[in-house]
Amino acid sequence: MKIDPSNPADLSAQIATAIRDAIVGGRLIVDQRLPSEAELAEQFEVSRPTVREALKRLAAQSLIRTQRGATGGAFVNRLSFPDAYDQQITTSTLLLSMNAVSFETACEARYALERACAPLSAKRRTADHLANMRAEIHRQAQPGLTDEAFCASDVAFHRALVDGAANPVLSYQLAGAVEAMQPLMNMITFTARDRARIVALHEDIANAAEERDGMAVTAGLSALEAETQELAQSVFAARSARNTGKNEASGLGPEK
Amino acid sequence: MKIDPSNPADLSAQIATAIRDAIVGGRLIVDQRLPSEAELAEQFEVSRPTVREALKRLAAQSLIRTQRGATGGAFVNRLSFPDAYDQQITTSTLLLSMNAVSFETACEARYALERACAPLSAKRRTADHLANMRAEIHRQAQPGLTDEAFCASDVAFHRALVDGAANPVLSYQLAGAVEAMQPLMNMITFTARDRARIVALHEDIANAAEERDGMAVTAGLSALEAETQELAQSVFAARSARNTGKNEASGLGPEK
DNA sequence: TGTGAATTTAATGTCAGACAATTAAAGTCC
DNA sequence: GGACTTTAATTGTCTGACATTAAATTCACA
Numbered sequence: 001m002k003i004d005p006s007n008p009a010d011l012s013a014q015i016a017t018a019i020r021d022a023i024v025g026g027r028l029i030v031d032q033r034l035p036s037e038a039e040l041a042e043q044f045e046v047s048r049p050t051v052r053e054a055l056k057r058l059a060a061q062s063l064i065r066t067q068r069g070a071t072g073g074a075f076v077n078r079l080s081f082p083d084a085y086d087q088q089i090t091t092s093t094l095l096l097s098m099n100a101v102s103f104e105t106a107c108e109a110r111y112a113l114e115r116a117c118a119p120l121s122a123k124r125r126t127a128d129h130l131a132n133m134r135a136e137i138h139r140q141a142q143p144g145l146t147d148e149a150f151c152a153s154d155v156a157f158h159r160a161l162v163d164g165a166a167n168p169v170l171s172y173q174l175a176g177a178v179e180a181m182q183p184l185m186n187m188i189t190f191t192a193r194d195r196a197r198i199v200a201l202h203e204d205i206a207n208a209a210e211e212r213d214g215m216a217v218t219a220g221l222s223a224l225e226a227e228t229q230e231l232a233q234s235v236f237a238a239r240s241a242r243n244t245g246k247n248e249a250s251g252l253g254p255e256k
Numbered sequence: 257m258k259i260d261p262s263n264p265a266d267l268s269a270q271i272a273t274a275i276r277d278a279i280v281g282g283r284l285i286v287d288q289r290l291p292s293e294a295e296l297a298e299q300f301e302v303s304r305p306t307v308r309e310a311l312k313r314l315a316a317q318s319l320i321r322t323q324r325g326a327t328g329g330a331f332v333n334r335l336s337f338p339d340a341y342d343q344q345i346t347t348s349t350l351l352l353s354m355n356a357v358s359f360e361t362a363c364e365a366r367y368a369l370e371r372a373c374a375p376l377s378a379k380r381r382t383a384d385h386l387a388n389m390r391a392e393i394h395r396q397a398q399p400g401l402t403d404e405a406f407c408a409s410d411v412a413f414h415r416a417l418v419d420g421a422a423n424p425v426l427s428y429q430l431a432g433a434v435e436a437m438q439p440l441m442n443m444i445t446f447t448a449r450d451r452a453r454i455v456a457l458h459e460d461i462a463n464a465a466e467e468r469d470g471m472a473v474t475a476g477l478s479a480l481e482a483e484t485q486e487l488a489q490s491v492f493a494a495r496s497a498r499n500t501g502k503n504e505a506s507g508l509g510p511e512k
Numbered sequence: 513t514g515t516g517a518a519t520t521t522a523a524t525g526t527c528a529g530a531c532a533a534t535t536a537a538a539g540t541c542c
Numbered sequence: 543g544g545a546c547t548t549t550a551a552t553t554g555t556c557t558g559a560c561a562t563t564a565a566a567t568t569c570a571c572a
Contacts, residue, residue, distance in 0.1 A: 009562095011526075012312060024346065030354055036552060047527045049305050052554090056268060056309045057316035061346070068553045069535025079350045087347055090280065090317070092428075094335045098286055101425060108376075109425035116372035120364075169357060169365035172348075173433055177425075267555080292523060303556045308525090325564030326522045513572100520567065525560100532555075539548070 011046050012053035018044075019054065023063055023076055034064065034074040062087065081168055085175045092180030103184050103232050110177050111225035114158060117165040117174065118221060119214035125164030132160035133206045140199050143192075150195065151185045157202055161217075164209065188235050197227060267302050268309035274300075275310065279319055279332055290320065290330040318343065337424055341431045348436030359440050359488050367481035369433050370414060373421040374477060375470035381420030388416035389462045396455050399448075406451065407441045413458055417473075420465065444491050453483060 022028045035043065040051045055074055058064045062083040064074045096106055121129075136157040140150060155178055162174045190198075201224045208216030278284045291299065296307045311330055314320045318339040320330045352362055377385075392413040396406060411434055418430045446454075457480045464472030 009525090013315075016316070020346075024349065026353075038552085049308075049528095050526065052305075053309055053312045053525095056312045059269075060272070060313035060316040061343075063350070066553065067535085068533070070549090070551045071536055072534080072552050074553090078354050079347070081351065081355070084347050084351045087317075088344065090276075091335070091340050091343055093280065094319070095337065095340045095428065096425070097282075098334050099337070105423055106425055109423050109429065112372040112376060112421075112423075112426060113369060113429060114372075116368040116370075120368060165368075167361055167365050167368075169352070169362055169433075170368060172351065173365065173369060173429060177429055265554090294523085305557095306555065309554095322524065323564085324524045324562070326520090327565055328523045328563075330524090515572085516570095518567100518569075521565085523563085523565100525562070527560075528558095530556080532553105534553080535551090537548100537550085539546100541546080542544090 011044075012050050012057065015040075015044055015046070015051065015054035016057040019058060020061075020063060028076050030076050030078045032076045034076070036073055081172055084172055088172065088176035089179045092176040093183060096180050097183065103236070104229060106181055106184060107225065107228055107232065110181050111221055111228075113174055113177050114162065115218050115221050117162050117167075117170055118217040120167060120170070121161055121164035122209055122212045122214035122217050124166045125161075125209050125212075129160050129164040130206065130210055133157055133202070133209065136160065137199060137202045137206060140195065140202065147189055148186060150190055151182060154185070154198070155179060155182060161205065161209065188232055190231075194231055198224070201227060267300075268306050268313065271296075271300055271302070271307065271310035272313040275314060276317075276319060284332050286332050286334045288332045290332070292329055337428055340428055344428065344432035345435045348432040349439060352436050353439060359492070360485060362437055362440055363481065363484055363488065366433050366437050367477055367484075369430055370418065371474050371477050373418045373423075373426055373430065374473040376423065376426070377417055377420035378465055378468045378470035378473050380422045381417075381465050381468075385416050385420040386462065386466055389413055389458070389465065392416065393455060393458045393462060396451065396458065403445055404442060406446055407438060410441070410454070411435060411438060417461065417465065444488055446487075450487055454480070457483060 019028070019034070028034070034040065034055075037048050037051050037055070040054075041048045044051065055064065055066070058074075059066065062077055062079055065077045066072070066074045095101070136153045139145070139153045140157070145153070158178050159175070162178070163171050165171070201220060205217055205220035205224070208214075208220055275284070275290070284290070290296065290311075293304050293307050293311070297304045300307065311320065311322070314330075315322065318333055318335055321333045322328070322330050351357070392409045395401070395409045396413070401409070414434050415431070418434070419427050421427070457476060461473055461476035461480070464470075464476055
């Protein structure tokens, strides 16, 4: 693990890669302690700040954790599901916002993935999952809700549906897809009538889940996707019409 | 963006978070240049090495890139799809290997997600996608292939199927799920008969895609999942039987 | 005047050495 | 034997310096 070509460019990146490969390749296992910074500096024949920069890169990816003190050091970190959630959400959110991904594309992907969970969720959902879905539906029907709160409840509803599949890997994958959509969803303003239709569709889905009817859940999600796409289209059309002549429609981007 | 509580712990992490929030929140936009390290050090009232550690954290997540020279500096990076792929694959691979996720769970998640693309892929796949699938099938049927090469071709086949959906967000999500499975798949040894069955199922899927029959693609994927699960089960059963009395079955972990 | 080479300049990359802060273990005293 | 003190090891941070890079500028020369 002491490969370091004479290429004197980005030493810290090379060191980080070497250690990362050792972790991914299983030569460093969970909770194992890495050599101290001084020892690593000696091994790689670089200075301690350079080693530290490499370790910070790994820490940023939750690959290691550090502990101070006598028996401290850098330890290979067990990548937990919550850590992985966070990374996935950050990555997905930035990916969508920086690459001019259209609402349509993101929405299609989100619902396609969610339909993947529908049969499993219908089969395995517990009473708890169903209760969570019902609770979110109830919240969404309250009149005073802000658009942000409505969207957040929407995410929570779908989260409950996905978690019903009882497959942590699926939940992890979907968390990114659903949450990354939220900034896009927050651009939409919901009229009372829009909300009523969405709540009705949510009720259809919850009922289907209660009946353990996977096909019906899938159908409900498809209907919800169509409704969402239509709603978004009308909102964006109205917005771009309003902006015509004022300033070029920027496509996306919040306009606080 | 100069929030820095007096909490004197992990200054570089705090600074990284502050800058990351500025990027995610849109206060720093793509290709915008950050202040120089010296200026950041002054703003945050820390030393330059501390600032550098923070910047390396961000660089590890592909949030910034740095350039040397007179007009150099740190620039907000456009997170590209390939960059996002890589991060997702690394994260997913580690998540699976470090959390004792069973083959069964991972496999189920993978095929569930893949089925999500099936209808779209059947509808939108081009002749190119189909040709890629056929080419991989042809490769898989060759006798001299190693297990690793067979698995790699399997990934390529499914990649072509997923890309057929023509939704980059879906492709991005699936890349992680499919590629992260590869280390688990590589633990399986395929007999000639196993391969023949898999190739036959791949042909069914390709034929269904050719006919643009989404339902048939979905059914083919389900059949493939069942086949894979069964195969894995028998391999693991045989392996654990062989190991009984020798050493405790470790569940996962490569044994090169 | 125009062009190409040399110089300057501003920035990151790296290094060396030092001190502060923290924490566990070893040692000491009652 | 238990509570307190000391010690040692390690990470966190700072200072100052030099090396390297690449763009901008200057300047000589045709």
